[in-house]
Amino acid sequence: MTAAPRIRVLFDEGTIAKRNETLAQEIAADKPQNLLVVAVLKGSFMFAADLIRALHRTGLAPQVEFVHLSSYLDGTISTGNVAILRDVESDVRGRDVLLVDDILESGRTVTFAKDLLMARGAKSVKTAVLLEKPGKRAVQIHPDYVGFTCPDVFVVGYGMDVAHSYRQLPYVGVVDHHDSSPDLFDKPE
Numbered sequence: 020m021t022a023a024p025r026i027r028v029l030f031d032e033g034t035i036a037k038r039n040e041t042l043a044q045e046i047a048a049d050k051p052q053n054l055l056v057v058a059v060l061k062g063s064f065m066f067a068a069d070l071i072r073a074l075h076r077t078g079l080a081p082q083v084e085f086v087h088l089s090s091y092l093d094g095t096i097s098t099g100n101v102a103i104l105r106d107v108e109s110d111v112r113g114r115d116v117l118l119v120d121d122i123l124e125s126g127r128t129v130t131f132a133k134d135l136l137m138a139r140g141a142k143s144v145k146t147a148v149l150l151e152k153p154g155k156r157a158v159q160i161h162p163d164y165v166g167f168t169c170p171d172v173f174v175v176g177y178g179m180d181v182a183h184s185y186r187q188l189p190y191v192g193v194v195d196h197h198d199s200s201p202d203l204f205d206k207p208e
């Protein structure tokens with residue numbers, strides 16, 4: 020009999036909340052002008068919502084846009100291509116843009132979005148990612164603001180899914196399919 024999946028917490032709610040405040044302060048310290056936050060759907064929706072409110076607390080008044088990009092089929096296998104499923108509506112010309120995504124893995128999604136916005140005439144495009152998985156980079160990109168370095172495992176929660184499930188979790192975790200599976204982390208947070 021297969022045990023029910025359980026989620027091992029990797030970054031808990033309080034840890035994420037604290038980190039978001041720090042990230043917002045770092046972003047504000049760089050003094051963006053006419054700031055437009057562009058959140059990459061769907062995975063970044065929760066991070067973006069919290070980060071935007073933290074930006075407000077620093078005194079910034081960003082406008083907010085969404086672009087829906089997809090580089091994955093259902094499941095965990097990357098197709099390697101990035102498709103625009105829904106584009107931004109605002110004109111980005113001359114603006115400081117903050118691109119917000121959940122995870123930087125191969126780097127293709129963020130690089131694609133950054134190149135797109137720069138080609139449309141943004142004054143600058145900086146990138147904020149909640150998680151960075153350093154092991155799997157396929158293209159060279161250095162995110163400007165990083166929440167946490169993430170181990171090379173498939174994570175869910177805080178907006179991120181596996182086959183459309185687990186986005187609602189207020190923390191980032193790893194799905195364990197068997198209670199007997201070996202520990203993936205020395206010290207889960």
Ligand code: IMP
Pocket residue numbers: 062090091097120121122123124125126127128129172173174175179180181
């Ligand atoms: P990249 O284009 O390879 O950098 O992939 C980044 C995108 O893949 C992210 O925006 C996520 O949507 C998705 N992704 C990568 N790793 C994970 C994961 O561990 N859990 C959920 N989504 C992931």
Ligand code: MG
Pocket residue numbers: 059060061062063120121122128
């Ligand atoms: Mg994504």
